[in-house]
Amino acid sequence: MLRKTISIDEHLYLELKNEGVLDHFKSFSDLVSSALQKTIDSMKQENYRKQLEQMANDPMVLSDIEEIQEDFKYVDGEE
Numbered sequence: 001m002l003r004k005t006i007s008i009d010e011h012l013y014l015e016l017k018n019e020g021v022l023d024h025f026k027s028f029s030d031l032v033s034s035a036l037q038k039t040i041d042s043m044k045q046e047n048y049r050k051q052l053e054q055m056a057n058d059p060m061v062l063s064d065i066e067e068i069q070e071d072f073k074y075v076d077g078e079e
Helices: 010-018 028-056 059-072
Strands: none
Touching: 028 059
16 A cells, blocks of 8 residues: 545535545545546546547558458348
């Protein structure tokens, strides 16, 4: 486990406390770890989406897809 010291806005902390968010975690560290993991997951998903978008516009990828479709058109019954 890595130890880090963080500072958060007092208003944010009070909001967490008033909304009962802190009650759902065994420690503040667990809350921070959970929030960071969700951020990482969200960023991974966004990065993956961007990569797919780039691939969808990549002429080499589009050419490969077209070639594969051509190769399988008889098997797929698209003669």
